[in-house]
Structure formats: structure tokens, C-alpha cells
Amino acid sequence: MRIKSLLAYAAIAIALQGCGKVYPIFHGSAPSSVKVEKVDLANASALAVMPYTAGESAIQTKAGGEEYGDRLYIVDKDGKTTLASFSFKEDGASNNKIWKKIRETLTLVPNQIVPLTKDLILLSSVSPVYEYTEWGRDAWGFEETDAIDRLLRTLSGPYLLRTSDGALFKSPFDLWDDSGNSFDSFDSFLKFTPDKKHIVLCYSQAAQKYRGWKFGCSIDGINENFMPLVITDKGNSFELKYPSEPLLDTYRVCGFMLTKDNTIIPLSTQGQGTWSFDLGLKPLFIDYTQELINLLSGKLAYEAQSYVFDFKSDTYIILRKEHIEIDGQDKTGVAVYRIFLNNGKLDCSLELFRESDFYFDLQSNKITSTETGITILTNGNKLAADLINKTIFEEQFPGDFPQDWRLYDENGIAYEMTDNSIIKYNLNSKKKTQTPIHWEQVDFGGFVTYNAYYSNGVFSVSGKTRTAQSVTVLIDVETGDVTLTGLSEYSGSVIKSYYRLN
DSSP: OHHHHHHHHHHHHHHHHHHSOOOOSOOSOOOSEEEEEEEOOTTOSEEEEEEEOSGGGOEEOTTSSEEOEEEEEEEOTTOOEEEOOEEEEEESOOOOHHHHHHHHHOEEEOSEEEEEETTEEEEEEEEEEOSOTTHHHHOOSHHHHHHHHHHHHHHOEEEEEETTTTEEEEOSEEEEEOSSSOOOOOTTTEEEOTTSOEEEEOOOHHHHHTTOEEEEESSTTOOTTSOOEEEEEOSSOEEEEOOSSOOSOGGGEEEEEEOTTOOEEEEESSSSEEEEEOTTOOEEEEEBOHHHHHHHHSSOTTSTTEEEEEETTEEEEEEEEEEEEETTEEEEEEEEEEEEEETTEEEEEEEEEEEOOOOOOTTSOEEEEOSSEEEEEETTEEEEEETTTTEEEEEEOOTTSOOOGGGOOTTSEEEEEOSSEEEEEETTTTEEEEEEOOGGGOOSOOOSEEEEEEETTEEEEEEEOTTOOEEEEEEETTTOOEEEOSOTTOOSOOOSEEEEOO
8 A cells, every 4th residue: 555655646746747847845944034224325415216227127018118117226426326235134044045036136116205304314115126026936835925925025115214324214104295296395294303303293184185295104003093193213213102092183183383392282173272292192182262263263274275384493374364354454365373372272373464365275386484484486476474574575486487386496496408508597586597518528429309307406318319329317407517327228207206415
């Protein structure tokens, strides 16, 4: 009987070999865990997310074009780009052949680069990317596939990047912008304590509905109703705290205050008051004065016609009201109110008012903080609230300036590229200047056709030469310096996200 059984097993093995490739049951032991520790920022002047054209990431599409995977690049002071180098740490025995092959090209790619402070950047919606995309076909059995897939999943998600040393930490929150415009201010729902050791996040639906920002929490079971969140920098990690129960309706929160003594006060537009919290998230209810109740229950601040902002440690709301009573008279205009604590109650006072038909809403304007207050850009028009000199003024863009507010950055600067120069438009000084493009710095024969795309201080220009070669260059808008990139086969808009470190 034993001999017959052995012969049967041998026959099955021979039959399986005849059916095709014989896979090993397991390709060795995979690590028990993996995490990324840092990214090499040596000689880095900027970070950029751009298409990667080498290796297997460039594939032919059905339409006949090429499709490219993105990568995170380091840009040096001369504009030269290199792939970002990450340091990974693995725990446990690791001799799995499939994992080793994945690790050869493993890197991380953020969806967007979001600067929080000068020393802290949020890398949004990070994905692990690698050349060995067909590893699942070569893996054998659920155990091996699940082990490798689990390692890759743990590398996904948002990260906090400390620029002083390149250290990377898993972020408990994620932010991204689906508006299609450049990043706008998020200080109405995210603030730092003065020592920069604590991030306070009090997300509101207005940030998503009107500003384009979206929020995600990487902690299971936590959503935007568990507000506020307090993230503390512990040096080697970031600690998250959140309330034990949702006390606030984020649909009714228009922004929040962070007082000098680090009291967190969400501005709820519903009811007679709001919940406040210390950094340990101990709650305390604060009543509103009747003036603040009238303000927040009137032209509600979470609507598109108003915005909460900070100036010199105080919190303000700029509000477009169809009607406002001033000295007993009903007027139409733009008002700025200060929100403050007064004998244990939350109060408000009218700081600035301008009788005006100036129209703004959070979907069709750019609101930015300035050294004197706040500025609002709409198409062809600018409104500035000066809280130091207590004035509000309006002015039109110069006639020969771009009229689209979306072209201007937070400093009121717009750039336009011509064949041989960069034109800079400054709304503050009303001056237009030109910087010549130094095409002589590169030698590729020049473009016959090209497309230019601007992002945070550089134009990425891709096109064809007279010999039909595809070339991509970066042009610094302030100096006109030109740098050839390694993206010699790509002809679309190159930079997906870009941030200057210096």
C-alpha cells in the first residue's frame, strides 16, 4: 500500500510539471514590518512630484500614447533633478525573493506637497511605487501574497516630513486639494501653538465645500466629527489626541480660535455658545454674547461669503453682508469683526466696514493674510483690509495685468512666459518686469513647439526640437536660469506638485 501511495504522489507531481511552470510554495520569509525613516535632503533646494520615464513605469496606452508613473524628485540649487532616496527599516527575518525584488526600486510618491511650517511638510496621500508591478502573478499562495501586500499597505498614507533632518513620520491626518487651484490658506481649520510643538486641527465642512480642501484621518474609527484633534511633536514621533465623543457638528463650525493660553474655541454657528478645550481636550462650554449670536446666526460665517482668519494673535471674520445695521442705518458692504473673550463669554466687535458692492465668495476668490491684515482677489479686482491703519480699500488690477485671480500667488505675484522672457506682475507695487530666459545655458537645439506649466517658482517646459526629440526643461522665474531634466521622453505638463525648501 505504501509503495502504491508513493507512486500516486509521483504521478501527480509529474502531471503538474507537465501543465506548466512549477512555483515554489514560498519564496522565503518576508519582514514582519517595514517603515520609512527619512528622505535624503542633501543639497535639496526644492521637492517636486514629476513623471518618471525610466524602467517599466512608462507603458504604452491603448490610445497610442505613453503613460507615466509619478516620482518624488529632489531639485538642487542649480535646478537639476534626482529621484528622492528613502531609508527603510525592516524588522524580522527577510529573505523573500519577491520582496527583495520590490525593494530594489521601492520609493514613495505623495499626491501633493503641503507646507505646514518652514520645518514641517505634509506629504499627502503617499503611495508606495516600484518597478516590479507583476509580483502578484509570481507570488504563490495567500500567505505570501498577504504578507507582501500588508507591508506595502503599511507604507501608504500621509507623512509628516521634517525638513531640518529629512525625518519622516506617519501623519494621523491627511489634507488634499481637489479644487484644481493652487493651495490656499487653511488657517481657519489648522493652527500651530506658538512653540510649534502642537498642531490643532478643527476641520469644518466649509473647508471642503468652498475652499476645495479635503480632510482624512488615518486612525480607524475617527472622522471629522471628532474635533478638535491635537497632534503633538514628541521628537521621535507625533502623538494624536481627540475627544472621547463628538461634541461639535462640523457642518456648523466656521473656524476656530487658539488663544494665547492655548485654549481651543471652535466657532459654532448654532446655539447660544460653543465647547472649548485645553490641549488635553478637557471640554468646557462657553456662552456667546447676544452680539455674537446675532452675527453667527445671521449671514452664517460657514457660508461662502465669509472667512475666519488670524492676525497678530487675534481672530477675525471678514464677512460680505447684504445688509448690516451701522449707526441705526441699514447698509450693504464688507465688514471685519474681531472675536474675543469678554468676562468669560465669547464676544465680537465691528473693526472695519466699507459700504460696497464688492462681491466675493470662497469659491471664486483668493483670500490671503498679509502683514497688515487680509487681501481678497477676484477677477480684475482687489480688496484689502488693513487692521493696523483701520482701513479697507478696493482697486482694480492694472489693465495690462492678468485679470484672472487664480494666476496670482499669496503675495499677489503672477508670472507669464514668452518665448524669450519671464514677465512678472506685482499687484502690490503695480509694476511689471521682465527677466530674460537664459537659453544659452542648455544645448538641445531649441523648441519648435512646446507647452509651459507654472508651479511655485518654476516653469516646466516640454516640447519637440527640430529633430522631433522630446525635451523638458525647468526655468526659474526669478533668474531665468534653464536646466535640462532627465524627462527626455515626456511631453505633457511635468510638475504635479512643487515646493521650495529655501
